[in-house]
Amino acid sequence: MDISKRIQRLKVSPVRKLNPYAEDALKRGIKIYHLNIGQPDIETPKIFFEAISKYNGTTLRYEHSRGLALLIDRIQKYYEKLGIHYDVEDIVITSGGSEAISFAMLAIFDEGDEILVSEPLYANYKSFYDVFDIKYNAVRTYAEDGFHLPSREEIEKHITPKTKAFMLANPSNPTGVVYTKREMDDIAYIVKKYDLFLISDEVYREFVYGDRTAISFGTYKDIEENVVIIDSISKRFSACGARIGCLISKNKKLMTAVFRECQARLSLPTLDMLGAVALYELPDHYFDAALKEYDYRRKIIFEELNKMEGVVAREPEGAFYVLAKLPVKNAEDFIIWLLKDFNINGETVMFAPAEGFYATEGLGKDEVRISYALDSNDLKKAMNILREALIKYKEVEK
Amino acid sequence: MDISKRIQRLKVSPVRKLNPYAEDALKRGIKIYHLNIGQPDIETPKIFFEAISKYNGTTLRYEHSRGLALLIDRIQKYYEKLGIHYDVEDIVITSGGSEAISFAMLAIFDEGDEILVSEPLYANYKSFYDVFDIKYNAVRTYAEDGFHLPSREEIEKHITPKTKAFMLANPSNPTGVVYTKREMDDIAYIVKKYDLFLISDEVYREFVYGDRTAISFGTYKDIEENVVIIDSISKRFSACGARIGCLISKNKKLMTAVFRECQARLSLPTLDMLGAVALYELPDHYFDAALKEYDYRRKIIFEELNKMEGVVAREPEGAFYVLAKLPVKNAEDFIIWLLKDFNINGETVMFAPAEGFYATEGLGKDEVRISYALDSNDLKKAMNILREALIKYKEVEK
Secondary structure: OOOOHHHHOOOOOOOOOOHHHHHHHHHOOOEEEEOOOOOOOOOOOHHHHHHHHOOOOOOOOOOOOOOOHHHHHHHHHHHHHOOOOOOHHHEEEEOHHHHHHHHHHHHHOOOOOEEEEEEOOOHHHHHHHHHOOOEEEEEEOOHHHOOOOOOHHHHHOOOOOOEEEEEEEOOOOOOOOOOOHHHHHHHHHHHHHOOOEEEEEOOOOOOEOOOOOOOOHHHOHHHOOOEEEEEEOOOOOOOHHHOOEEEEEOOHHHHHHHHHHHHHOOOOOHHHHHHHHHHHOOOOOHHHHHHHHHHHHHHHHHHHHHHOOOOEOOOOOEOOEEEEEOOOOOHHHHHHHHHHOOOEOOEEEEOEEHHHHOOOOOOOOOEEEEEOOOOHHHHHHHHHHHHHHHHHHHHHHO | OOOOHHHHOOOOOOOOOOHHHHHHHHHOOOEEEEOOOOOOOOOOOHHHHHHHHOOOOOOOOOOOOOOOHHHHHHHHHHHHHOOOOOOHHHEEEEOHHHHHHHHHHHHHOOOOOEEEEEEOOOHHHHHHHHHOOOEEEEEEOOHHHOOOOOOHHHHHOOOOOOEEEEEEEOOOOOOOOOOOHHHHHHHHHHHHHOOOEEEEEOOOOOOEOOOOOOOOHHHOHHHOOOEEEEEEOOOOOOOHHHOOEEEEEOOHHHHHHHHHHHHHOOOOOHHHHHHHHHHHOOOOOHHHHHHHHHHHHHHHHHHHHHHOOOOEOOOOOEOOEEEEEOOOOOHHHHHHHHHHOOOEOOEEEEOEEHHHHOOOOOOOOOEEEEEOOOOHHHHHHHHHHHHHHHHHHHHHHO
16 A cells, blocks of 8 residues: 555645754743744735625525635636726636635646746646656745846746746745746746746736736736736735635636536635625725835835845845845754754744745755745834844854 | 636536526426435435534634544544544545545546446536546446446456556435445455555445445555545535535545645535534434435335336436436437426426436436435325326327
8 A cells, every 4th residue: 555656745834844843942931933824914805704794694505616706706806906807708716816826736737748937837737747657847036136037038947848838926026026028928928929828827916016006817827828927815815724725827728627627626605605606806006005014014024134244135026925045054053053053032933944935956956035024113123133144153053 | 818628627517507597497487306406405414504603712723624623533432433544634525525526526636547337327426537638448337237237357458557546435416326345345445455445435325225235445454555535514404505515534644735735725614513513423223214214215116216207317316316228219308398398287397417427428318317315295296207207298299
C-alpha cells in the first residue's frame, strides 16, 4: 500500500512549514508577530454575518453547482463597473480562489503539459502544478527590479511546444508587484502569438498603491477567449474564512468543462454565498479606509526595511506583501533562530522563507516574504525586532 | 488552445443530465416530483443556524487547514460511540464527502492505476476516476440479487497488479444495498490479502432499515491501515448545503499526504464548521424520527413498485434509493418522455437514468435510480404517475 507519486510531489507550504517552531515559542510564552501569513486583520463587514442570520430556509439544500444565482448576478454587476460584461455562463462560484485554480489546472493541462510562470510565485500554485503533474517553466524576476518582468523576448525564450498557458498574479503574492500597462501588453501579445491560455489571478485587484491601477486582463478584448480570471472575496472583503471565490472566462469550451467539475463536487456552502452577496452590495467607498490603512503600513515597512543595512526591498506596489532580500546566508535558518533563540522583551517576529516561492531549486535562500496585514503599531515593533535581530545574527552566522 | 483530455473524459452527471427537459416542463406549468436527486427534504436542525448566528468574531480568518479543532473533537466523540477511537491526526475536515473522495483519489492513485469497484456505483466517483485518470475495474451486481456482491472468488478475478484500492459505499448510493457481515468480511479478507486500500463511503451510515445495521469498516482492527472512511453531514443531518464532510484513516503516511492537500486549498468555511459542531451535539434519538419516516417511505416505494408489471426491485435496505429495472427498452428515453409528453393533471415524475451509474458501457439501460427523499404523500402520487406512465409507454415504445 504505497501512496501515490503525485501526492509525494506536494511540498509543505513555506507559509506554514515553520509553524512547529512557532508553536514551541508560544509554549515558552513568547509573543510572535506573524508577518508570515496573508491573513488580513481588517474586520469582515458586519453585513456578511447579518445576511447569513437572515436566512429563513428550513432545509439547507444543495445549491446549483454553478453557484447561487444571486451571487453570480452581483459579480456580474461588480465587473460591469470595471467595464467588463460577463454572461452567467462565463462565471462559476468556487471554494475560494484555490478551487478556481484547481479547476483551471484540470481543465487546461494534461499530465506533462507545461505552464509558463514568473518566479517567485505563489507557493500554492506549485502545489496544484505538482499534484496534477504540470511542468513549470519559470521566467526569473529579481528583488532589485521590484520583481517586474523581463523583456518580451526573454519571456518568449521559455515557451516550448508543450506550453499551454501563462499564469500570473496581479497584484502579486508574494512579491507585491503590480504589472505596468506595457508589461500587460507584452503578455497579451505573447498569449495571442502562441495561442496560450492566460490565467490571471486578480484576487488582490483593489490593493494597489500610489498612482497605480491594477488593470484586469478581462479588459483585453483581443484575447478574451484566452483569459481565465481567478477571483475571490477573501482579501477584497477580509473574508478568508468564507471560502468564496470564482473562475471567469469567455472561453465557452473551457467553461463547459469547468461546469462539469462543479457538478462533480455538487455545490458550495449556501450561507457563505448569501453572505458574499451582501459584501458585493457594499458601496464603492468601502475600500477607501482599508486601502488607506494598507498604504500607511506599506510605507512603514518600506521605510524601516530601507534603514536596515544589507536589506534589498523595492517599494511595494500592491497586495500586502514585500519580498525582501536579507543579509543572511539562509533565511529559513534565520527565521528558525528568530523563533528559537531570539526575542526582545519576550517578543519575536516570523516571516515566510522565500525559497518555497521559487520554482527553481536553490533560489531565494536569502529572501523572505513579509506580509503587512498587521496593525501598524505591531508592524513597527516587528520591524524593530527584525533590525536588532539582523545585527545580532551577524555574529551567530560567523 | 485546447482544453485537456482529462477534462473531456468527465461525463455529465446522470442525476442532472436531463435537467434541461425538466426546466422546459416547468415552463409549461408542469409539476415534477423529483425522485432523481438525493436531496433530503427533512429539515436541517435549527441548532445549526443558531450556532452560526452566535459567532462573535470580527474577522473571518482562515481556519486551520485540517479543520476546526472543535469539530474534529465532536467527530472523534461520534466515532467513540461506534466503538472506534480516532486520533486528531486521523481526521481531516473536507468540503462535503466530495472533497474527501477527491483527496483520497489523489493521495492513493497515480495516472493509470486501477480501482476495484462494484457496479452500479455512485456516478460522481466516476467523475473523479476519469479526471484523475484512474482505471476502474467493476464487479457487476444485479437488481435481481438486490445488488449484493458476488462471491469472494468472483471479486478476486477483477484484481490486477495495478489495483491499488477497493471502493464502495455502504449503505450504497445508488442501489440502497447494505452489505452483510459476511460480505464485509470477504472484502476485508481481500484488501488484506492483496494489500489494497479500502475506501469506504459511509455517509448514509444511519439510514439502515429493518433489523440491519451498517457496520463501519472502521471497526475492522485487522485492516485499520488499509481503511479510508469517507463521511459527511449532508445526509446524516439534512445539511447538504453546508458542504462539510471528512476523510478518516489510521494510515499515517496517507494522512500526512492528505494534510498537504488540505494545506494547498488553505481552509474550509468557518461558520459551516461551527454549525456542524452543533449538529454532532444532537442527542442520539435525533435519528429516530427521520429513520421512521424514511422507513415508511421505503415501504411505500417498495410495495408500489412491486405492484407494477415487469418492474424488478428488491426491498431497499439502506440510504434512500432504490435501483429498479423497468419494463422499457431505454430508461433515459422514458424519462424524457415523462418530462416532455406525459402528465396526469399537470403532474409528472423524474428519475435518474441508471446507465450513468454503471462502469461498463451499455449496462443499466432499462434501469432507473429512484430517490425517496420526498414526502410520503408526494411519493404515493409519484408512484401512481409511474404506474400509469408505464402502461401508456408500452404503446409509445411499440
